[in-house]
Amino acid sequence: MIDRLWIDCTDPASVRLAKALIDRADIEVKVTVREGAGTEKMAKFLGLNFDIIGKHGGKDPYGKLIASIQRMKELAEYAKKLKGYAFYTHSSVEGTRVAYGLGLRPIITSDDTPWSIYVANLIIPLCGYHIVPIWTKGLWSVKHSKNNHPTLVLYDGVKEVEWTKAIELNWKPRYILVREPEVEASYLNYEFKEFHLLAKDFDNVSYAKRYEGFYDMIKLIANSYCVVTLCGSTVGKEACLLGVPTVMYTKGISSMALSVLNYLKDKGLPVYGASSYEELKSLVNRFIQEPVIWDTKDMLKRMESPIDYIDQILRQKD
Template sequence: MKILIDVLTPKQLLLFKILKRELEKRGNEVLLISRRYYEVEEAVKRFGGEVTYIGRHGGKELYSKLIAYGERVCEIARYVSEEGIDLAISFSSPETARVAFGLRIDHIAINDSPHAEAVARLTLPLSNLLFTPWIIPEEAWTSFGIAREKIVKYRGLDPVAWIRRRKPSRRIYRELGLEEGEEYIGIREPEIWASYIEEKERRKTREVIKWIIENIEFKKVILPRYGVRSFIRGFEDRKDVIIPRKMVDGLSLTYFSKIFIGGGGTMTAEAALQGTPTISIFPGRPYEVEKFLIRKGLIMRIEAKKELKEAFNTLENQRKEIAERASQLLRYMEDPIRKIVDTLSEYYDL
């Protein structure tokens, strides 16, 4: 089969490079496409991958998102028709789902984020299968228009796929300009342009990050999003703040962090599953993966800066216990890629 995979984020690049390799082992031809978007382009430079760029990121404004969507649908439609694609896979890409539906090609969705409602509404009714972590209730998906029998669950979280295949490297210290073993706090900004995050939540999260920068004595490594630094403007010149100029290896950065502060989902889960004491500052309501990791005692959720000092002290005292719980949970989980490939082989005789 000739399979198209749409890669929209760095996380998806890590996941889909593995999926591509496993599908190719079974004799399939797999083409990766993406869009012009700083984070993906930097990830491709860092981790490699043969990617065809089609269209662009729509930015933060609703109008520009809509226009970029329409343009990209047209361009992907031409590409799919010219290449003779048999099957499309995406992490709920609205453009690829729409093109596949319009050209009567099966679309396979992978998704762990029912809180991203707009994306789910635009893709799941058009998808032939949905692969998702077992902890997310089926009702969270069927409400968006996909039938229960089309949902396939895997007993794992997405970062398991690359955590099991790669090892953290101490080269991260050199990349960050630190002495090997020097303690630092890793901080990942939230997706401030995401449609599901309100402005008041953005402001509150920025205040939390500001408090950490001004009150925690260790070096702070801050990973901005979208190639812009507006969210942390005013902190760049501090000697205790490191803002990498290029994309760094997130697996290593989260593993060696003294404490990791996550504003998004992927790196928060990645840190937690590696046993790093982790605080979530995700703006908005807790999401399913976050709630699960909180129940397992692997992350703490902070919604106000006044809670931070106590959280830091608590995590410092539980470091060993957190590492043990993470190791046990990681052993319990299955490889999402294996589940996806085995299931697709049953459905499509790959």
């Protein structure tokens, strides 16, 4: 059984997963977080004990590379004292590479964005276990060496189930919530001007900016007629899991992202795809004119999260 674990977090969702794992696993844990996009603020919000190491490199590929190299150096200095620790991350390239180089084992990774090809190619060949949702099966195009192929573990759900299943939403809709896309991500090359057109056509639009400030997104969702996000986003999944109508915009992102939209629709959740501004506008207008929240409690009970399987791996006997 693993009794010591290092977790590296690079976005707010990975911090929520870290918190869930810490609450379940009775082991010694060290947590590092990358500064930026609200990651360290989420860690404070959840009351984690953590160290901030490194920053996000921005949109420019050169800036990303330099920030990644610098962060790896700092993480290596931090982790050289963690002999005997296992390692877990939700998609940290730097953490995975450092853990592998320093001989930390096992290396457990999770991911739910196969369209983030650069990240997948850099972490999957180095991990021992890769935990991914069932709707991504067949979408991972990473080439592995003959002697280094991770155990692929599939779960029937989305990661956001882990923290939304315990939430009792006090729904009092007052506005349309728009979560701005992660435009600095390597897999996006589109401006998403359509999102800002909504403010011209509707009076009550609230924007949750991606790289400015920190938002309690659950609280914002609770006050929303509907939520507008890029297809596959964390906030979009949170919203529909909580029963709030969600519109996922499918233009400007890989068609692979449709896999999560279709999965959530098949589960009977209130999520809708829009591939044009006219579709987006029509759906938003519908949810304002006919406010409704769905009861999703039974659906969430039938869905899994990656933490279910990571906890099992940590409890395995040597």
